[in-house]
Amino acid sequence: MNKPLRYLLQAFNFSMFMALVWYFSLYPAYHQLEEDQAMITFTVSHAGKHIRECVKFSQEELLKLPPNMRKPMDCPRERSPISMELKLDDEVIYSKVAPPHGLYSDQGIDIYQNIRVPAGKHRLTAWLNDDVKVEGPIYKLSQDVTLKPEQHLVIEFKPAISGFDVH
Amino acid sequence: MSFINPVKRFYLALETWFNLSFGNTWNPLYNLGTLTFFFFWVVFVSGLYLFIFFDTSLSGAYASVEYMTHDQWYVAGIMRSLHRYASDAAVITILLHMFREFALDRYRGFRWFSWVTGVPTLWFVITLGITGYWLVWDDLALYIAVQSSQLMDALPLMPASMSRNFLESQINDRFFTLMGFLHLLGQPVILFFALWIHVKRLSDVSIVPPRGLAVGSFIALLALSLIVPAVSHEPADITKTPAVLNLDWFYLNVYPLMDYWTKGQVWILTLGVTGFLMIMPWLPKKKTGQAAVVHLDECNGCEQCAMDCPFDAITVQKRTDGARWANEVVVNEDLCAACGICAGSCHSSNPFRHSQQELVTGIDMPQSPVNDIRNNVESAIAELKGENKIIVFGCDNAIEFSGLKSSNIAVVSFFCVGMIPPTMIEYALKKGADGVFVTGCRTGDCYFRHGNKWFDERYAANRQPILRKRADRARINIFRAAETDCKKLRRELDKFQQSLVDLNQKNIEESSEVGHE
Ligand code: HEM
């Protein structure tokens, strides 16, 4: 094959190669949200209450324990599952009963959930229960929000403030 | 024609196209490993330049990248684009490299090591790209950071949640510094080390492509960098979720999956694919022939076989048998690919030696010793009839050639054309063959890496053992082809046959002219 033709073919091949590089380095574009949607992140990092109160060991129970394990109170390690729900207007957009982590169910939970919602004015309501000994919601949230398109709203359960923080 | 699987057929068609446009020595498909290295060089050098201007703090990173992209577009901006596009190009060449080894069934048997050590490099490359995009600290980086953290959180390793780091407006600065460290130092060092292991079992590995290919690739990258410079998204903002992101699919392809699957499923997929790739060489496994054996009595320690072995399986050591030579060679059976190239390298594999007794050579293949080959050549030629007696020396791993056998054409098979001792060609001509037709893998490619290159160099008298001048080159035809080139093989053989007819005719005329004088 003659040289100019060969160089032409090479130029063609290199162009195709670079077209591939360029295209897939940007496209197809990823649509994280529709144009009129906003994102809510609902996140909970929390350890539930112990499943029951500590009780004093009785004398007989204490005697049954090996000497090095004897202690005055019998405290459970196991923690409560955490149940929660998040509503946007009248629609439940997230709900979960999260069992405690850990081999002995003695650890907290970590939830990080992204939820796509329509932009606009909404009423946000949420509740959370971290104690099996109590029926129904323990912590509650009720707030009006106006979400702009592409807004990212974080609803974070904060044990420190005993409730939900919206930011 | 024997059955050729469609994957291989497709690959070979692609190869043919590139041979047409680039010629065999520049064919990118024969240089995928070296091309990948070349792109890494471009990434490395451009990265060094970017590092000068890059601010490794969370608050300053974005602005410093913007400065490079816009204010100093003429150097730093171009460097940035080169850095990005060369990284992307490398993913393409790596995937093609894998595809090629797979399509040509060069991933099993003795090649398991190269394949298995290649798989982790894929992880190292992809994660290196991910931390690279992280460092820009734009909207895309934030997306990557959050998604990656969610993936990490799904693993049972992490005591505390990583994702939540990015929720505070005081985003964890130390985390960013860690990414900087990984991308700028940790990951490149790991990748380099992994690549060193990857090619460790091979000898004469080139890490620079042929000049033309390097120049062409560089010009192409530069052109792309000038036409579509790499730019950032908006600066990272935790209160915003951009609707549209321009993901780099070469590196960031798993993240969108998380919209459909749980993190656990994403992990199962990625780890599952990795695990599957890792065990592929044994699905099913491929047998490697018996390793080469050294016969010290016939070895003078010239080291030629050690230089020629493509798989680094031969080592030279001090003589152990008290012979007067300084050195001897030993074969490491675990590394030996049974290609037979060493037998072709050894000057003792000369069929003119010990004509009345068994031919023992310095290094030989137990499944096809040089002595057997000599016998085969002799008896095959003896059976030939007619005017134009041709003997075909064919490599088992290229085109199927046993069908060429006819009353005037004999075939003798070798593991590789590199296994043919040049003296065997002379010998065949001497024993009555009018021509020797050698068929092997396409030029630039070789099932055993270097066999046909060594053959060519011996033929051109540039490599020991040389094909001597007295071997009439007009009676030797070197044919190079892949499995799909059957028609070409037939045509070339017919042409060779015709040229031998003409040659014989000419010789007769010349000798009769001499008779008249
Ligand atoms: C990450 C970048 C990679 C680079 C830069 C690279 C580079 C190379 C180079 C230079 C060779 C030697 C080729 C030769 O001289 O014959 C090679 C061989 C090989 N590579 Fe890779 N490689 C990479 C990734 C991979 C991956 C991901 C796989 C497969 C999973 C792979 C599979 C192989 C195999 C099977 C061989 C053996 C070839 C032979 O024995 O002839 N490589 N690679």
Ligand code: SF4
């Ligand atoms: S047969 Fe091939 S791989 Fe084995 S020692 Fe000889 S040259 Fe090396």
Ligand code: SF4
């Ligand atoms: S080529 Fe032959 S003589 Fe030379 S070192 Fe190898 S086996 Fe020995």
